Structures are given as C-alpha cells and as structure tokens.
Amino acid sequence: MTSHWEDFANADVILTCGSNNAENHPVSMKWVNRALDAGAKWIVVDPRYTRSAALSDLYCPIRSGTDIAFYGGMINYILEHDKWQHEYCLNYTNISYLINPDFSFDPTTGEFTGWDESSKSYVTTTWGYQTDSETEWDTSETGTYSWVSKDGVPHFDTPTLKTPKKDPTLQDPNCVYQVMKEHYSRYTIDTVASICGMDAETLEQVYELYTSTGEAGKAGTILYAIGQTQHHYGANNARAMCIVQLLLGNIGVPGGGLNALRGEPNVQGCTDMCIMPADLPGYLHWPDADSTPTLADWCAHETYSDGYYTNKPKFMVSFLKSWFGENATFDNDYGYGWLPKVHKPGNWTSIRTFEHMAEGTMKGYFALGQNPAHSGGNTKSIRQSLANLDWLVNADIVMTETGSFWDAPDMDATKIGTECYFLPVASIVEKPGTILNSGRLMQWRQKAIEPQGDTKTDLQIMNLLHKKMVELYDKEGGVCPEPITKVKWDYETDGEADFRKVAWELNGYNVATTDFDKNQPDLLSGFAKLAADGSTACGIWIYSGFYNNNDAPLDPAQQPVARRGQDDPGNIYLHPKWAFSWPANRRIIYNRASADMNGQPWNPDKVAVKWDSASNSWITNDVPDFGATKTDASGATVQVEPNNKAFIMRWEQNACLFSSGMKDMPLPEFYEPYESPTDNILNGRNESPMIQFAEDPSVKRGDRSEYPIVATTYSVTEHWQTGGQTHCCPALNEAQPKQFCEISEELAAEKGIKNGDMVRIWNNRGDIKMYAMVTRRLVPLQVNGETVHEIGMIHHWGWANTFTGSDLTNDLTPNVGDPNSFIPEYKAFLVNIEKA
Ligand SMILES: Nc1nc2c(c(=O)[nH]1)N[C@H]1C(S)=C(S)[C@@H](COP(=O)(O)OP(=O)(O)OC[C@H]3O[C@@H](n4cnc5c(=O)[nH]c(N)nc54)[C@H](O)[C@@H]3O)O[C@H]1N2
Ligand SMILES: Nc1nc2c(c(=O)[nH]1)N[C@H]1C(S)=C(S)[C@@H](COP(=O)(O)OP(=O)(O)OC[C@H]3O[C@@H](n4cnc5c(=O)[nH]c(N)nc54)[C@H](O)[C@@H]3O)O[C@H]1N2
Ligand SMILES: [Mo]
Numbered sequence: 001m002t003s004h005w006e007d008f009a010n011a012d013v014i015l016t017c018g019s020n021n022a023e024n025h026p027v028s029m030k031w032v033n034r035a036l037d038a039g040a041k042w043i044v045v046d047p048r049y050t051r052s053a054a055l056s057d058l059y060c061p062i063r064s065g066t067d068i069a070f071y072g073g074m075i076n077y078i079l080e081h082d083k084w085q086h087e088y089c090l091n092y093t094n095i096s097y098l099i100n101p102d103f104s105f106d107p108t109t110g111e112f113t114g115w116d117e118s119s120k121s122y123v124t125t126t127w128g129y130q131t132d133s134e135t136e137w138d139t140s141e142t143g144t145y146s147w148v149s150k151d152g153v154p155h156f157d158t159p160t161l162k163t164p165k166k167d168p169t170l171q172d173p174n175c176v177y178q179v180m181k182e183h184y185s186r187y188t189i190d191t192v193a194s195i196c197g198m199d200a201e202t203l204e205q206v207y208e209l210y211t212s213t214g215e216a217g218k219a220g221t222i223l224y225a226i227g228q229t230q231h232h233y234g235a236n237n238a239r240a241m242c243i244v245q246l247l248l249g250n251i252g253v254p255g256g257g258l259n260a261l262r263g264e265p266n267v268q269g270c271t272d273m274c275i276m277p278a279d280l281p282g283y284l285h286w287p288d289a290d291s292t293p294t295l296a297d298w299c300a301h302e303t304y305s306d307g308y309y310t311n312k313p314k315f316m317v318s319f320l321k322s323w324f325g326e327n328a329t330f331d332n333d334y335g336y337g338w339l340p341k342v343h344k345p346g347n348w349t350s351i352r353t354f355e356h357m358a359e360g361t362m363k364g365y366f367a368l369g370q371n372p373a374h375s376g377g378n379t380k381s382i383r384q385s386l387a388n389l390d391w392l393v394n395a396d397i398v399m400t401e402t403g404s405f406w407d408a409p410d411m412d413a414t415k416i417g418t419e420c421y422f423l424p425v426a427s428i429v430e431k432p433g434t435i436l437n438s439g440r441l442m443q444w445r446q447k448a449i450e451p452q453g454d455t456k457t458d459l460q461i462m463n464l465l466h467k468k469m470v471e472l473y474d475k476e477g478g479v480c481p482e483p484i485t486k487v488k489w490d491y492e493t494d495g496e497a498d499f500r501k502v503a504w505e506l507n508g509y510n511v512a513t514t515d516f517d518k519n520q521p522d523l524l525s526g527f528a529k530l531a532a533d534g535s536t537a538c539g540i541w542i543y544s545g546f547y548n549n550n551d552a553p554l555d556p557a558q559q560p561v562a563r564r565g566q567d568d569p570g571n572i573y574l575h576p577k578w579a580f581s582w583p584a585n586r587r588i589i590y591n592r593a594s595a596d597m598n599g600q601p602w603n604p605d606k607v608a609v610k611w612d613s614a615s616n617s618w619i620t621n622d623v624p625d626f627g628a629t630k631t632d633a634s635g636a637t638v639q640v641e642p643n644n645k646a647f648i649m650r651w652e653q654n655a656c657l658f659s660s661g662m663k664d665m666p667l668p669e670f671y672e673p674y675e676s677p678t679d680n681i682l683n684g685r686n687e688s689p690m691i692q693f694a695e696d697p698s699v700k701r702g703d704r705s706e707y708p709i710v711a712t713t714y715s716v717t718e719h720w721q722t723g724g725q726t727h728c729c730p731a732l733n734e735a736q737p738k739q740f741c742e743i744s745e746e747l748a749a750e751k752g753i754k755n756g757d758m759v760r761i762w763n764n765r766g767d768i769k770m771y772a773m774v775t776r777r778l779v780p781l782q783v784n785g786e787t788v789h790e791i792g793m794i795h796h797w798g799w800a801n802t803f804t805g806s807d808l809t810n811d812l813t814p815n816v817g818d819p820n821s822f823i824p825e826y827k828a829f830l831v832n833i834e835k836a
Contacts, residue, residue, distance in 0.1 A: 002589045003221070003257035004439030004581065006573035009034035010255030010606055013213050013220040015206075017045040018067060018227030018237070022052040023717050025261045025438075028223065029055075031573075035255070043206055045070065046227065047712055047790050048742065049777040060206050063197040063781050064712040064790060065673035065828030067228055069682065070203075071240035072670055073192035076184040077207040078247050079177075083214040085249030088602075090168060092593050092646040093246050093655045098130040098165040098174045105183060105669065110685030112665060121690065121819075127660035129164035130174070136160055137305075145310070152330050152533030154313060156299035161306050164652065176658040180243075183667050186682055195670065195681060197781025197788060214248040216596075217603040219255030225263065227714075230827040232674055232691045233664065235820035240668040246655050252593030252625070252646065254572045254606040262438035264721070265428070269436040272542060272582070276821075278345035281540035284316055287336065289343040295320075295336035304651040313532040314541075321537035322505055325488025330534060338483045349822035350376060351693050351815045357385035358698065368395045368458065369425070373402040374722040374798045377815040377824030379808050380766050381698035383408055387416045395423040395461060398724040401800045401808070408799055425458060426451035427725075433459075433499045434546075434561060439587070442546050443563070443579040444556040463489075463497035490516045500554055503561075507547040508538025523548045526584055546580040560585065570607045570621035584623050590655075592626035592646040599642035611642045663819040664690035673828035674816045675763075677704050678784045690819040699814055700764035707763050707830035709747070710790040713809055719796035727801035739770040739797035739806035743833070747789040748774040751834060758836040761793070763829070766811025769836050770797075791833060795826075 008014060008031035021028040036042060044056040053059040062070060078084050089095045103126040105112050114123040137158040139148040148158060170177040189207075193200040213220030222245060228237040241258050242251070250256035262268050273281050280286050285302055292298040299313045320328045324335035342348060350372065356362035358381070365386070376382045379401075386392060386405045394403035403422050406413040429448040436442050451457060456464075466489055473481040491501040504514075504521040508530065513522035514537075526545035530536050538544055545560060552558035565577035574587045581587055588594070591608040595601045599611025599618070608622040617639045618628045626648055632638045645653035658666055671688040672680045680686050693699070718736035719726040726732045741759060753759055755774040760767065770793070781788045797806035813826050 001257060001259040001262075001438045001440065002251060003254075003259060004441060004587050005437070006031050006575065007254060007257065007439075007588065008032050008221055008223070008259075009038070009573055010219060011035045011040050011221040012218045012255065013210055014040060014042045014223060015045070015210050015220065016043070016052050016056070016223045017062075017070070017241075018229070019223050019225035019261050020046065020050040020052050020227075020714065021223050021225075021261055022055060023050060024225065024263075024715050026717065028261060041209055043210060045206065047778065048714075048792055051717075058202075058205060058209060060198055060202045061779060061781065063195070063783055063788060064227075064710055065231055065676070066196040066670070067231075067237045068233060068240050068668045068670040069187065069192050069195040070198075071237070071244055072184050072187035072668065073189060073203070074207050074211065074244050075180065075240070075247065076187040077189070078211050078214065078244070079181050079184065081211070083211040084247040085214050085216055087216065087596055088249035088593065089247060089657075091597055091644040091654075093176075093657050094129075094164075094652060095175070095177045095180075095657055096166040096168050096170060097176050097652075097654075097658070098167060098172055099176060099179055099658060100126045100128050100130060101174050102126045103174075103179070103666075105667070107186065107683045110669070110671065110680070110683035111689060112669075115689060122663065124660050124666075127666045129162075131162040132165040133163045134160050135163065147314075147532060150533050152535070154295050154299055154317065154330070154333065154532065156296045156303070156313065159300070159303055159305040161651070180657060180667065183669075187670075191681065194782075194784050197783045211248060213250055213256075216249060219253050219603065219606075220245070220248060220250045221255060221257055221259055223259050223261055225261040227827055229260075229821065230823055230825060232816050232818050232825045233668075233671055233688050234818045234823050235662060236665055236668040239659065239662060239665075242655075243657050243668070246657055249593070249602065251655065252588060252590035252608075253602060254588060254594060254608055257588070260438060265437075266435050268438055268440060269434070269442075272436065273540060276345075277342060277348040280319060282315060282319070282542045284312065284319065284541075286345070287339050287341045289341040293341060295333040298336065306651045307645075307653050308648045309651065311530070314530040314536075315527070315538070317532045317534060318508060318530045318536045318538040318541065321511060321534055322508070322539040323488065324486050325537070327486040327488070328534070334534060335486060338486055340483065346692055346817075346819070346822055349817070351817050351822065351824060354382045354385040354815075355693070355696050355698070357388050360388060363390040364392070365389055366393045366395070367402045368393075368461075371396070371400040371402045371722040371724060373405045373408075374400065374800070374808060374810065375795075377810060377813040377826060378698060378765050379810040379813075380410070381815065383411055387411065387418060389418045391419045391421070393421045393423060395425050395458070396724060397425050397427045397455075398728065399800055400722065400724055401798045404800050423461060424453065424455045425461070426455040430455070431457040431459070431499075432556070434503070440581045440583075441579050442543065442561050442582065444559070444561045457497070459491075459497045459499060459502070463491065493519070500556060503547040503556070503559075504553065505537070506539040506543050508536060508541070508544045511535055511537050519554060521550070521553050523550050523553065542582045545584055546582065572606050572608070572621065574608075574622050576623070586623040586625055588622050588625075590625055590647055591622050592624065593655075595642070597642060597644065616641075664688055674814055674825055675702050675704075675707070675828075675830040677708060677710055677788045677830065678786070681784055692817040692819050692822060694816045696815070698765075699816060701814070702763040702765075702830045704830060707832045708789075709831050709833060710788060711761070711793060711812065711829055711831045712790060712827050713793050713795045713813065715796065716794055719794075721796065722798060723796045723801050726796070727804055730803075733804050736796075737804055739794060739809070740773045741770050741794075741833075742773050742775050742778055742792040744778040744780055744789060745774055745776060746780045747791070747833075748772065753833075753835050759833055760836040761791075761812065761831050761833045763812055763831045765814070766808075768807035768809065768811050770806060770809075791831070
C-alpha cells in the first residue's frame with residue numbers, strides 16, 4: 001500500500017477492482033464505511049457480484065484477465081476528456097520527458113521495440129529517455145557525496161546523472177504524453193467493453209465517476225489484491241493502476257494511493273524480507289552472477305545517480321555487517337563473496353522449484369509454514385514432483401497436503417521413496433514477534449500461552465538447525481562452508497532463541513559500541529544513520545527505527561513498534577503513535593505530492609504536509625517523504641523550500657508514467673490470458689510474449705474448442721487459504737462445509753445442472769468434483785461478439801482437511817507466470833463442466 005487502511009476514510013471515490021475486500025479484508029469496511037458516510041462513492045469491478053459489490057454504489061462485471069484493457073480504456077478516457085491533473089503531472093511525473101525516438105510499439109505483432117525472439121526477452125535500450133546534460137558525482141571533501149571517499153567505503157565507479165530532455169508544452173511526438181496518447185487511442189469504450197464483456201454504458205459510468213477524482217482537491221483510492229496480480233501480466237495490471245492514479249493526481253494524497261490489500265499475515269513482512277528470489281531484505285537486489293559478481297559491481301550497478309537510492313551502498317554494507325558480523329571487513333568486501341549469486345532469478349521461483357524436482361536436480365525440500373501441494377498452480381504435477389525427492393521436511397501447525405502428498409487419492413505410497421519429516425510448530429498465539437499489515441504497520445504481539453506439547457517456534461527451529469549445521473561443518477568440513485559458518489548468529493538469551501535480539505539486528509546498531517551477549521545494543525535511531533564504511537550494521541534498512549529505544553532494549557512495549565497513543569495530527573487518521581510503519585514511521589508514502597508546487601495542500605481540509613510561508617517551514621502531520629530539511633555548511637538543520645522532487649525513490653525524483661523498469665512492457669498493453677476463450681483484438685499476440693514457464697511439459701495448455709468456459713478462483717470469509725487454520729474449527733466448517741463452484745443460471749440450464757448437484761470440472765491438467773451453486777451473481781458475458789460463460793471456484797478444500805475433505809481446485813490451475821513477479825495465473829484459465 002502507498003497509504004494505509006484508515007486512509008480509505010479520506011477518499012471521495014473508492015474503486016475496488018480485483019479484490020473482494022468486504023469478504024477477505026472485513027476490517028477494511030470500517031474505513032470504507034466512514035468514507036461512504038461522508039458522501040464518498042464506491043465502485044466494484046469483479047467477474048462476480050460479490051459481498052463487496054452488494055454494498056457498492058456502482059457495480060460492473062469484468063471477464064477475468066482483462067484488467068489492462070479496462071485500465072487502458074480509462075487512461076484513454078482521461079487523456080481524451082482532459083481529466084488529468086495538469087500541475088501534478090507536469091511537475092511530479094515524467095509526462096513531459098522525451099523518450100528515445102527509436103521506441104515504438106507494433107500493434108500487428110504485439111511487440112515493443114527490442115524484442116529478442118532467441119532469448120524470449122526485451123533488450124530495453126530504446127525504452128530510455130533522451131539526455132539533456134550529464135553530471136558527475138562530487139566526492140570531494142566538500143562535495144555532496146563526500147562519504148564515498150571515506151575510509152572503509154568500498155571503491156566503486158560512481159554513477160553519472162543523465163538529466164532527461166523535456167518538453168513542458170507536450171508537443172514533441174516523443175514526449176511521454178504523446179507516446180501514451182497514441183498507445184491508448186486504440187482502447188476505445190466499445191473495444192474495451194467488447195474485450196471485458198462489459199456493458200458500454202456501465203463502463204462509461206465507471207470511467208466518469210472514477211476520473212472525477214482528477215480534479216485537484218479530490219481523492220480516489222484503488223483497492224486491489226490478487227484478482228489483479230494472479231495473471232501472467234499481473235505486475236503490469238499494477239502498473240496500469242499506477243498510471244491512472246498518477247494522471248488523476250491521486251498518489252501521495254490523503255484518501256488516494258494504490259492500495260494492495262495484502263493477504264497472509266505476514267505477507268508484507270515476507271516480501272520486505274526477500275521472499276522473492278531476486279531480492280535481499282529491504283528490496284536491495286540480490287547479487288547477480290552476470291551483472292554484479294563483486295561488491296564494487298553491485299555498488300556501481302545498483303546505486304542511483306540521484307534521489308534517495310544514492311545511499312544504497314550504505315544499506316548494502318550495513319546489511320553485510322549484520323549478516324557476517326566481525327567476519328565482514330573492508331578487505332574481504334564485507335563478505336559479499338559469500339552470498340550466493342543468482343543467475344536468472346525466475347529459475348528459483350516457486351513454480352520452477354517443482355520443475356527442478358521433476359528434473360531430478362533438486363533432492364530435498366523444506367516447507368516451513370506453506371502448503372504448496374494445495375496452494376500452488378497445477379497441484380497434480382506438484383504431487384508428482386514431491387514424489388521425486390529424497391527428503392521432505394514439513395514444519396506446520398497441522399498436517400497438510402504437502403506433508404502428506406503421498407497419501408493423496410491418486411498417489412501410491414508404496415511406490416514413493418521420499419523420506420518425510422513433520423516438525424510441529426507453535427502457532428501465532430504461542431510466540432511473540434512482529435507482524436506487518438498491508439499499510440506497512442509493524443506491530444509487536446505478545447505470547448498468549450506457552451507452546452503446547454512438543455511444538456517449537458519457527459525461530460527455535462531455525463536456531464537449532466543453524467547450530468547443528470555449523471557443528472556438522474566444523475566436524476566434517478564440506479564444500480564452501482563459509483556462507484553458513486561465517487554468519488553472525490547470536491540471538492540467544494540464557495540458551496534460548498530470543499526474538500528481541502532479532503529485532504535489534506533488523507533495526508540496526510553501531511558496531512563498535514554494541515555487544516549482543518552482554519545485552520548492550522547501541523541501536524540506531526533510523527536509516528539516515530547508516531554508513532557504508534562498516535561502522536553500522538542493519539538487517540533490513542527499511543525497518544530501521546522500529547526498535548530504537550536504547551533505554552529499554554529488552555522491552556518491546558517501550559519501543560516505537562508498540563502502541564504509544566492515539567494522537568491524530570490533522571484529523572486525517574494518521575495516528576503516528578499507533579505502532580510503527582516503515583519507512584521512518586511514514587503513513588502516506590510520496591506525501592510531498594499531496595501539495596502543489598508552492599507546498600499548499602490540494603485539499604486544504606486534509607493536510608499531510610504543508611509549507612507555511614509565515615514561518616518559512618514545513619508543517620508535517622505525516623513524516624515527510626522528501627527533503628524537507630537539510631544540513632547546512634555549519635552543520636545546522638535548515639528548511640528546504642518546496643520543489644518538484646516529490647518521488648525521491650526514483651533517480652528522476654518524478655514518478656514514471658512510462659517506465660523502463662519492467663521486463664515485459666514500458667506501457668501496460670493488453671494480452672489475453674494464457675488459456676483464453678477468444679482472440680486478442682487489440683494486437684497480434686494472444687498471450688504476452690514474455691509469459692514464463694509455459695514451455696514446461698506439465699503445463700498442458702488447453703484449447704477453447706475443448707474447454708470453452710473461463711474459470712476463476714477465490715476465497716471466502718469463513719476459511720483461510722489451504723484451510724490448516726480453519727478446517728479444524730467446527731463452527732467454520734458448519735458455516736461453509738463443502739467445496740463449491742458458482743455457475744450462472746444460464747450455464748446451469750445449458751448443462752442440465754441444478755443447485756446442489758455434484759459437478760465434474762476438468763481440463764488437461766486435472767479432473768475434480770465439487771458441489772454446484774447456481775447463482776445470479778455470475779452472468780454470461782458478451783465477449784467479442786460471442787457469449788462467454790465464467791465459473792468461480794473456492795480453493796480452500798483438500799484431502800488433508802480431516803473433517804471436510806475434497807478435491808483440489810488447484811489441480812486445474814496453470815503453472816505459468818509473470819516475468820516480474822513470477823506469480824502463477826490462478827485467476828483466469830479454461831475448463832469444461834458437466835453434471836457428475
Ligand atoms: N477469510 C479470509 N480472508 C483472507 C484470505 C482467506 O483465505 N480467507 N486470504 C488472504 C490472502 S492470502 C489474500 S492474498 C487476500 C486476497 O484478497 P482478495 O484478492 O480480495 O481475494 P480473492 O477472493 O482471491 O479475489 C478477489 C476477487 O477477484 C475477483 N477476480 C477474479 N479474477 C479477476 C480478474 O481477472 N479481474 C478482476 N478485476 N477481478 C477478478 C474474484 O471474483 C474475487 O471476488 O485475502 C486475504 N484474506
Ligand atoms: N487457486 C488458487 N490458489 C491460490 C490462491 C488463489 O486465490 N487461488 N491464492 C494464493 C495466495 S494469495 C496465497 S498467499 C497462497 C497461500 O498458500 P500457503 O501459504 O501454502 O497457504 P496457507 O494455508 O496460508 O498455508 C500456510 C500454512 O502455514 C501453517 N501455519 C500457520 N501458522 C504458522 C506458523 O506460525 N508457523 C508455521 N511454520 N506454520 C504456520 C498453516 O497451518 C498452513 O498449513 O495460496 C495461493 N493459492
Ligand atoms: Mo495471498
């Protein structure tokens with residue numbers, strides 16, 4: 001989220017698209033309702049008339065997988081009807097920047113310039129800006145970047161700032177405005193309505209209402225989740241929403257933002273802490289075998305030429321000091337060589353993991369708090385892959401489909417050689433620690449009861465494993481032991497793993513004045529204190545400041561991560577003393593953009609930050625996300641007058657409507673889902689050229705002639721994902737007892753299916769049974785001149801659920817993914833259905 005949950009209450013228009021927030025995020029409704037009470041309007045766009053749709057002002061059905069067409073149409077509508085926020089876009093975005101004149105898009109092939117068929121990827125050189133001037137870093141003693149020349153800082157080639165050429169009149173055919181205008185001119189209301197299966201009039205109403213927030217002083221927020229992300233172009237669904245929100249001037253303002261309603265507790269924390277194979281903690285890039293084999297390469301390659309990411313070497317060296325402790329020195333590149341180097345990160349994603357097992361290159365698997373034999377795409381092939389392992393460890397609070405894959409109805413345990421271990425784990429109420437919600441809010445939770453029976457906490461398990469591995473390496477030696485044996489690992493108090501010491505490590509500390517064993521940390525106040533010379537250590541720079549009270553390092557209740565009060569400066573639900581939101585306890589990211597070029601808030605009633613010309617200083621209800629102050633030559637802190645640097649995490653310090661940062665497209669372009677009921681009428685490609693993993697034989701693509709029905713999957717309030725935590729609750733099983741599939745009355749009539757019948761649903765990957773729920777919540781859609789039926793399946797049930805076992809929905813979903821996020825396409829694929 002760029003804002004936070006409570007901020008929804010500040011919105012004038014709320015668009016829920018690709019989430020069912022009333023169902024899956026019930027607490028969101030507290031803030032949505034406050035907005036509605038204050039007169040806001042709520043739009044829901046979903047293939048089904050959901051529990052959210054039922055409460056909204058305007059509902060529009062959409063065929064699964066067509067969101068980029070929907071947003072492309074909205075971008076076209078904004079530009080055609082001049083709904084964009086001019087002052088915001090001209091100053092805070094790259095709308096006036098000039099793109100390389102060689103850049104183009106060819107609608108006949110569906111390709112942008114730079115497509116390389118042999119590597120099936122883009123060479124993105126034509127996706128850059130034209131350069132106006134170049135500036136070298138000043139690393140002299142009095143220069144801005146004097147820290148680079150200090151002792152202990154790794155030597156690296158500093159970047160050159162290439163200031164882009166701009167045309168503020170927006171007439172140049174290569175400026176972002178003109179490029180965008182041309183690109184989206186194909187996305188007319190009729191074309192979009194035809195692709196998405198929408199009624200053109202309703203679609204236009206949605207566009208009209210939502211784009212009313214382009215007026216300065218009005219705020220619109222988009223609530224989305226996995227209805228948008230779980231597509232092989234899911235990351236560009238998010239980009240499309242960013243473009244809409246930037247054009248309308250909605251990013252950084254109270255009541256605005258692009259708000260991913262995140263799922264698992266603690267999925268925000270997991271993402272921050274490098275669940276993605278291309279990331280280190282805090283979104284630093286993992287060392288890459290080709291581009292960044294040494295620390296000098298990493299610093300040269302990753303450090304931005306301007307903006308806040310000029311500081312990246314400080315975050316990286318502090319991370320290495322945290323990871324390798326006293327073993328990390330200037331002379332050994334702070335242990336950088338011991339970090340594994342990734343080669344093609346996609347190779348190490350969840351989908352590829354199971355292909356490695358099938359290919360016999362991966363022999364062992366540790367499933368800690370996840371159940372991929374239920375939750376992964378194409379679970380039938382996952383079961384078969386697991387059977388190819390030498391060993392499997394499952395650490396969970398209950399027995400799952402992963403732990404008992406050999407027991408699935410279609411598996412023969414006598415023919416499986418995998419040795420399986422089960423480690424019983426303490427549940428959330430049996431251990432303390434932090435948890436992060438979607439609004440980046442970190443909160444400390446206490447242990448309610450002691451771990452029951454033989455269970456251990458995840459930290460205890462990791463601690464014991466680490467000790468055992470080091471012991472074995474010391475005793476037996478081995479190939480390349482340093483990445484394990486050189487790690488700093490001192491998180492015990494009185495022989496027991498201690499969460500508070502992990503918190504010190506994450507927050508960061510001064511190395512020379514800290515002693516973990518003596519319980520004497522010298523905690524850093526925040527990431528502004530990090531240095532690149534080895535004097536500071538910090539496990540994850542973005543969290544720095546959440547646990548920084550040196551007077552009570554052993555008491556989480558006296559740390560910023562604790563709830564310290566309910567103050568609400570500005571009366572806009574900021575609540576800065578209610579726990580800690582990264583970065584730096586900032587609630588609304590990019591909040592500089594909430595005010596005009598003179599620092600005056602677009603909406604005078606909702607002030608996040610404001611330049612006060614009487615006192616020549618900033619009023620900061622929220623922690624400013626820009627250079628509000630600086631240190632002058634005498635060392636004093638002085639105020640910085642308003643400027644256009646509203647997006648300091650970009651080197652341009654402006655937001656990107658056009659971006660060279662994505663693997664598959666610089667402007668979101670519509671492609672059909674991998675398995676689609678129709679042809680792409682917007683360009684000459686059906687699926688995106690950069691779809692991932694489609695080549696694997698297990699994918700077994702289905703064709704619309706055999707499988708004409710679109711299927712999607714989703715969750716209900718009464719259960720949680722693969723059900724480990726909810727299927728053991730009798731009351732929840734009573735409320736939602738069985739796996740079911742929603743089908744429209746029209747499709748039911750066509751197939752002779754009655755409400756409550758058992759139906760068979762199948763495609764090339766799987767063949768499953770469940771109950772039919774015949775409903776008016778789904779309607780047949782008119783897509784490109786033909787009737788298309790869509791069905792919806794819940795995915796919470798599997799054979800391991802003791803009380804309410806059922807077939808697995810994911811036996812049908814395709815294991816193809818997005819080239820940026822590698823997420824599987826769970827939300828749109830093809831099936832056939834009949835009465836069982
Ligand atoms: N009670 C409960 N709460 C949960 C969960 C749970 O299992 N149970 N899961 C948690 C987790 S891990 C997550 S990630 C979140 C997920 O939160 P949500 O994204 O809200 O969850 P879903 O129900 O999977 O999907 C949302 C909606 O997307 C719609 N949809 C399907 N395909 C498309 C499409 O192509 N475009 C659009 N616009 N919409 C589409 C579906 O019909 C569905 O209504 O919820 C979290 N909250
Ligand atoms: N078809 C389809 N498939 C989907 C989705 C979909 O919408 N459609 N949604 C996807 C999404 S968004 C997600 S997030 C994934 C979820 O996929 P998983 O993460 O595999 O699903 P969960 O059921 O949340 O599994 C978590 C496991 O952790 C265990 N657990 C709970 N607390 C603890 C703990 O403290 N420690 C340990 N070690 N274990 C614990 C639970 O018992 C459970 O078995 O599923 C994905 N799969
Ligand atoms: Mo999720």
